[in-house]
Amino acid sequence: MAFRLGDRGLWIGTSGSGKTVAMALSLDRLYGQRQMVVLNSKDDPAFARWRGLRVRKLTELRKAEWPRDPLVVWTPVRDEVRSPAHMDAFCSWLWNRKHTIVAIDELRMLAPSAIPLPGFADLIERSRGTRDLTVAMGTQRPSFIPHSAYTEATVIYLFRLASKEDRRNVAAFTHESLNEPVRHRHGFWEYRAGDMHATYWPDVRDLLDAEEAPIRTQQAAATRAPAMVSTGG
Numbered sequence: 001m002a003f004r005l006g007d008r009g010l011w012i013g014t015s016g017s018g019k020t021v022a023m024a025l026s027l028d029r030l031y032g033q034r035q036m037v038v039l040n041s042k043d044d045p046a047f048a049r050w051r052g053l054r055v056r057k058l059t060e061l062r063k064a065e066w067p068r069d070p071l072v073v074w075t076p077v078r079d080e081v082r083s084p085a086h087m088d089a090f091c092s093w094l095w096n097r098k099h100t101i102v103a104i105d106e107l108r109m110l111a112p113s114a115i116p117l118p119g120f121a122d123l124i125e126r127s128r129g130t131r132d133l134t135v136a137m138g139t140q141r142p143s144f145i146p147h148s149a150y151t152e153a154t155v156i157y158l159f160r161l162a163s164k165e166d167r168r169n170v171a172a173f174t175h176e177s178l179n180e181p182v183r184h185r186h187g188f189w190e191y192r193a194g195d196m197h198a199t200y201w202p203d204v205r206d207l208l209d210a211e212e213a214p215i216r217t218q219q220a221a222a223t224r225a226p227a228m229v230s231t232g233g
């Protein structure tokens with residue numbers, strides 16, 4: 001099941017495995033449902049063409065107004081991108097704000113070690129249900145990140161990983177299928193917390209298309225109907 005409102009998603013995979021592209025395409029489908037704030041710490045091309053309010057400094061996020069600005073992309077200035085204080089203030093801002101979709105392309109920026117900063121702990125550990133926060137997080141490494149990034153994730157997307165041991169570790173708290181290597185360049189395993197199974201997807205578009213199928217069928221039915229009427233008449 002594709003990423004949806006209320007989820008806390010974790011995209012894990014080695015550099016170049018396709019996390020950011022998959023995250024961006026998944027988020028695209030939620031556009032307009034809540035204000036979306038992207039922490040574009042790596043200034044990734046996947047977000048370059050996204051149209052919205054673009055800010056460089058944390059304090060400028062205050063300018064973001066809903067529903068005027070459905071999308072806000074924060075590409076932090078150098079001083080802020082490596083500043084834990086700024087990153088923690090960002091988390092606290094989101095926590096107090098509620099009703100937001102937040103995308104954190106590189107989790108390391110918000111959680112530089114396994115011990116989370118207080119704002120991050122609020123955002124991830126206390127946000128379940130009541131705050132209407134949807135959180136998308138990407139990480140290259142499955143270790144040395146706060147444990148809560150896993151335990152609180154509602155969905156995990158596991159892409160290529162260089163280390164078998166890392167894969168085993170992710171499989172250990174998700175599903176044994178995730179031990180199976182990814183068979184496509186940008187393929188991944190999808191696991192939803194609590195499920196007894198995991199699903200393999202060769203490409204993120206396969207996952208997104210799979211969900212659109214019923215709608216397409218309805219559209220196909222709707223466009224077919226007039227033709228049938230005219231043939232019959």
Ligand SMILES: Nc1ncnc2c1ncn2[C@@H]1O[C@H](COP(=O)(O)OP(=O)(O)OP(=O)(O)O)[C@@H](O)[C@H]1O
Pocket residue numbers: 013014015016017018019020021022140186203204205
């Ligand atoms: N599903 C896909 N189909 C085609 N090309 C893809 C797909 N996913 C990613 N790519 C391409 O592969 C490259 C790496 O993708 P991406 O930036 O998403 O990787 P990443 O996992 O986020 O890497 P990093 O950890 O370095 O940020 C990009 O050039 C991107 O365009």
Ligand SMILES: [Mg+2]
Pocket residue numbers: 019020021044105138
């Ligand atoms: Mg990336």
